[in-house]
Amino acid sequence: MTASHDVLVIGGGGAGLRAAIAVAETNPRLRVAIVSKVYPMRSHTVSAEGGAAGVAADDDSLDEHAYDTVSGSDWLCDQDAVEAFVHEAPRELLRLEHWGCPWSRQPDGHIAVRAFGGMKKKRTWFAADRTGFHMLHTLFQTVLSFPEIVRYDEWYVTKLLVDDGRTYGVVAIDLATGRTETITASAVIVCTGGCGRVYPFTTNANIKTGDGMALAYRAGAPLKDMEFVQYHPTGLPFTGILITEAARAEGGWLLNKDGYRYLQDYDLGKPEPTPVMRSMELGPRDRLSQAFVHEQAKGRTIDTPYGPIVHLDLRHLGAELIDAKLPFVRELCSKYQNIDPVTELVPVRPVVHYMMGGIHTDIHGATPIQGLFAAGEVACVSINGANRLGSNSLPECLVFGARAGRAAALFAGLYGGRIPPAVMAQGRDEEDRLERELTRHLDGRERIADIRTEMQITMENGSGIYRDRDSMVKAFDELQELQARFADAAIDDHSRTFNTELVALLELSFMLDVAESIITCALHREESRGAHQRTDFPARDDERFLAHSLVQREPDRAGRRVRYLPVTITRWPPGERVYGR
Amino acid sequence: MTTRRRPAAEPLLWLLFSAGGMIAALLVPILLFLFGVAFPLDLLTPPDHAHLLAVLRNPITRLVLFGLCALALFHWAHRFRYTLYDGLQLKRFSVVIILFCYGGAVVGSIISAYLLLTVG
Amino acid sequence: MADEITLEVVRYRPELRIEPVVQSYQVPLREHWAILDGLTYIKDHLDGTLSFRWSCRMGICGSCGMTVNGDPQLTCATFLTDYAPGPVRVEPLRNFPVIRDLVVDIGDFMDKLPTVKPWVIRDVDSPVEEGEYLQTPEELDEYKQFSMCINCMLCYSACPVYALEPHFLGPAAIALAQRYNLDSRDEGASEREDILSSPEGIWACTFVGECSAACPKDVDPAAAIQRYKLTAATQAIKNFLLPRGAR
Amino acid sequence: MSLYHRPIPLFWWLERRSYLVFVLRELSSVFVAWFVVYLLLLINAVSGGSAEYERFLDRSGQWWLVTINVIALVFVLLHAVTWFGLAPKAIVVRLRGRRVPPPLIAAAHYAAWLVLSAVIAWVILR
Structure with missing residues (x-):
């Protein structure tokens, strides 16, 4: 069976919904559709807590936001992209305000902004500490007002159809019925988010399995800067549930087992009773997570059944502030940790949170494959470089979702038309393959969960907060082995109706590819920068590596190739990252 | 989208139901306690006839009692209608139920008006 | 505290039967484990055919609503220890047509x-x-x-x-x-x-x-x-x- | 795709305690209506003169009538309590621009109940 659209968006989160609206607004005649493996309001944008950065205050400027972002990225971002980003972010956030997003307000009715890590000024818009939830639902409900936007809810895309360097659509499974379908489109926008589930301990939802990255990678698109994996310094032990950076921005402290604000030992400034911008607890996430590892090495963390922890102290903030600005933090602590942050210390540890890397795109969201666009966490423009600043990712979804939507609309308007027969054949082949996946593993011996767990442990050991060549080579070999074992993975479930095991199998296969790309890029980058810290190459090396790594499959799919693309520098030459002084 | 039929009666019936529910909640417990339980069981001495008649002859009393009777009956009518719909799943007989319930309330209101107007 | 608890899962598999049936599984009873952790344990280790939705496991995405011992609950925010010693009955949400197992049609x-x-x-x-x-x-x-x-x-x-x-x-x-x-x-x-x-x-x-x-x-x-x-x-x-x- | 539709039992409200309480709450309306009938009989008796009134008082002491009235009183109290509990949800009162907290509105209802009951008792028993 086939369906046909002009623009097809894969993923119904912040970037995907914004992109779909942009398409509909740019050219209302285009037939635009969103394919998502979950209902859009279940997308992982929903879990974002702290806020969305966009210059709003009188004492702030676009240049300062740009500089914070550039220095936060350890100079690995593209500065033209950052300039476009900081320029358009406030406008996008305002647009969301017009669509009904319940932003927190000042007493006079203007938007309120809060401090955030690595930002010199208060510029983070927030809706209490459920910012992502409110943004997602606002976008989703706004999408409902566009009847021309068609949705394929709970459809899982398994393949991008690419022929001769141009994309023509996807093959997807309707989960409820198990039906596979070729959905053609003149332009495809990938907005599937990140891949935190490649790691064992992550804030990411179960659905964050790097599908879009793997789809593009398999279709021949390069992935960029995949070695940069952000560890958020404050996740709850066991669950990995995120405790937002806003908790520290509102004045929370990080304490080691002696009750000591240990960040002062790591060149992050002096402890002050109230928060100081770009200092101490308001430093960037990479530096804070690294500081934790050093504390652990010094034996100053606290051991628990769920690993070593430090404490986040919010007690001095008082119940009133916590209820007004951090109600979700209080709810999460009480539900999942049985503690009340008003009176008790919150146990936290670093947790995999975000992929700086992703599908290589230009500042319009276009990938090297014609007609293929990407936006949001799945893409790498790059504005995040080696380390993303907290609250830059939500506006990134909006700014680059909208840009990709406009570019895709333009592309589809110009280059619509006939689908080559080879593409339809590809579609049929993929449908056949899925049919085989459903039955071929009848006699398999490996369990999906076992391979997945081993992959996650391999990734943590091989490319955690600190890496070195030996650990990564070992991890790479283990991944090869896991790929081989995957071929022998069994599935118990051969039903066509809502077969979540088949989805888990396909997700695992995507994750294995993404994991491989992460390790490959990390091995090749012989320096330390931002979130990529190598004990065997502890210094930043601008001479060799002030460049994006691009990893791409060889056409025969057997090997992979890494090359480097110079970073775009417009106004801020590489310098030292200074925090707290 | 098609414009839906907006029932004209439903808001009015709901208001009557609500007003009846409120007045019943406020006034019925004490009245029922006194005349239904306390006096019959001799927990309290019932008032003599002359006193009650005097109270009843007061136009304010009669107005209040009429309001209580009529609204309470409409409260019953509305609530009982939905109890039959949902509790016994009888919605298919809705025409009969509506006639019985609201018709009953109308007849009851007329009777109470008559009785209150003809107080000796 | 016992170290296991029984989950009685009401399963509907359209290909196999007309009516749902109850299937019991023993899962570890651990502190901090939500009903959802019990279900993923079943899926990963005991029976890959069990279907249910879940995603954020922090009570905000709204995927994992089910009927637990008769009450509608988010299974990621409902904990096994609160139901000890069990058994715990897990059913799909009421009032919706069931697509499969614990997955309903919304x-x-x-x-x-x-x-x-x-x-x-x-x-x-x-x-x-x-x-x-x-x-x-x-x-x-x-x-x-x-x-x-x-x-x-x-x-x-x-x-x-x-x-x-x-x-x-x-x-x-x-x-x-x-x-x-x-x-x-x-x-x-x-x-x-x-x-x-x-x-x-x-x-x-x-x-x-x-x-x-x-x-x-x-x-x-x-x-x-x-x-x-x-x-x-x-x-x-x-x-x-x-x-x-x-x- | 063949969906499974769970059948709804006729007495679905026996499945959950809260549903049962709901149906009992709704049934309280029958006893409210019964009270109106009883009240009209009383009014009729008072209008009919002293003897008629005495006869009414005698009859009201019959065991079955007292039983009905005790049950009715329980239901009417259930009605009053649930009504005052739910009223604040529908009624939003603002004083000087600020929303009055719902528990306060419920409390106001209880206060009104108390005062009115006292007034009625005083008028009748005076």
Whole structure:
């Protein structure tokens, strides 16, 4: 069976919904559709807590936001992209305000902004500490007002159809019925988010399995800067549930087992009773997570059944502030940790949170494959470089979702038309393959969960907060082995109706590819920068590596190739990252 | 989208139901306690006839009692209608139920008006 | 504390049987383990054929609503130890057609949601260049509670009216309409009036109140509906008493 | 795709305690209506003169009538308590721009109940 659209968006989160609206607004005649493996309001944008950065205050400027972002990225971002980003972010956030997003307000009715890590000024818009939830639902409900936007809810895309360097659509499974379908489109926008589930301990939802990255990678698109994996310094032990950076921005402290604000030992400034911008607890996430590892090495963390922890102290903030600005933090602590942050210390540890890397795109969201666009966490423009600043990712979804939507609309308007027969054949082949996946593993011996767990442990050991060549080579070999074992993975479930095991199998296969790309890029980058810290190459090396790594499959799919693309520098030459002084 | 039929009666019936529910909640417990339980069981001495008649002859009393009777009956009518719909799943007989319930309330209101107007 | 607990999972497999059957599994009983952790344990280690939805496991995405020992719950926010020594019965959400095992079809809600126009409607849209629509914290508080809905469907599962009257718009959809009606930036209340005041709208509700009891986010849809009844009734009286032009 | 629709039992409200309480709450309306009938009989008796009134008082002492009235009183109290509990959800009162907290509105209802009951008792028993 086939369906046909002009623009097809894969993923119904912040970037995907914004992109779909942009398409509909740019050219209302285009037939635009969103394919998502979950209902859009279940997308992982929903879990974002702290806020969305966009210059709003009188004492702030676009240049300062740009500089914070550039220095936060350890100079690995593209500065033209950052300039476009900081320029358009406030406008996008305002647009969301017009669509009904319940932003927190000042007493006079203007938007309120809060401090955030690595930002010199208060510029983070927030809706209490459920910012992502409110943004997602606002976008989703706004999408409902566009009847021309068609949705394929709970459809899982398994393949991008690419022929001769141009994309023509996807093959997807309707989960409820198990039906596979070729959905053609003149332009495809990938907005599937990140891949935190490649790691064992992550804030990411179960659905964050790097599908879009793997789809593009398999279709021949390069992935960029995949070695940069952000560890958020404050996740709850066991669950990995995120405790937002806003908790520290509102004045929370990080304490080691002696009750000591240990960040002062790591060149992050002096402890002050109230928060100081770009200092101490308001430093960037990479530096804070690294500081934790050093504390652990010094034996100053606290051991628990769920690993070593430090404490986040919010007690001095008082119940009133916590209820007004951090109600979700209080709810999460009480539900999942049985503690009340008003009176008790919150146990936290670093947790995999975000992929700086992703599908290589230009500042319009276009990938090297014609007609293929990407936006949001799945893409790498790059504005995040080696380390993303907290609250830059939500506006990134909006700014680059909208840009990709406009570019895709333009592309589809110009280059619509006939689908080559080879593409339809590809579609049929993929449908056949899925049919085989459903039955071929009848006699398999490996369990999906076992391979997945081993992959996650391999990734943590091989490319955690600190890496070195030996650990990564070992991890790479283990991944090869896991790929081989995957071929022998069994599935118990051969039903066509809502077969979540088949989805888990396909997700695992995507994750294995993404994991491989992460390790490959990390091995090749012989320096330390931002979130990529190598004990065997502890210094930043601008001479060799002030460049994006691009990893791409060889056409025969057997090997992979890494090359480097110079970073775009417009106004801020590489310098030292200074925090707290 | 098609414009839906907006029932004209439903808001009015709901208001009557609500007003009846409120007045019943406020006034019925004490009245029922006194005349239904306390006096019959001799927990309290019932008032003599002359006193009650005097109270009843007061136009304010009669107005209040009429309001209580009529609204309470409409409260019953509305609530009982939905109890039959949902509790016994009888919605298919809705025409009969509506006639019985609201018709009953109308007849009851007329009777109470008559009785209150003809107080000796 | 015993180290295992029994999960009695009600399973419906359309290919195999007409009626759902109960299947029991032994899962580890550990502190901090949610019902959902028990289910993923089954899926990963005992029986890969068990189907259920889940995603964020922090009570915000709304995927994992199920019926636990008769009550509608988010299984990621309901803990095994609270049900010890068990057994715990896990069923799909009530009042929805079951697609498979613990997966229900919420298409009905997804179809109804757009009919209440849950988006900002303005007579005249101001360009974003003119800045934000001002809204004081007090004005925000007017609708904030009703904006907390995560569409988890627990309220529909708890609502007997929805069970008996499938055309009923239902608690979450009405609460979301009220969320926009009460938003100081919105001017679309009159456009939502027809659908909300229809027999399938607020008037179908008999104020059982179970939606609000079930809501994991304290949205209180029952209150939204009652408030709208009062608004609609007052409006109806006004319409009746006042000539058309004076409204 | 064949969906499974769970059948709804006729007495679905026996499945959950809260549903049962709901149906009992709704049934309280029958006893409210019964009270109106009883009240009208009383009014009729008072109108009919002293003897008629005495006869009414005698009859009202019959065991079955007292039983009905005790049950009715329980239901009417259930009605009053649930009504005052739910009223704050529908009624939003603002004083000087601030929303009055719902528990306060409920408390106001109880206060009104108390005062009115006292007034009625005083008028009748005076």
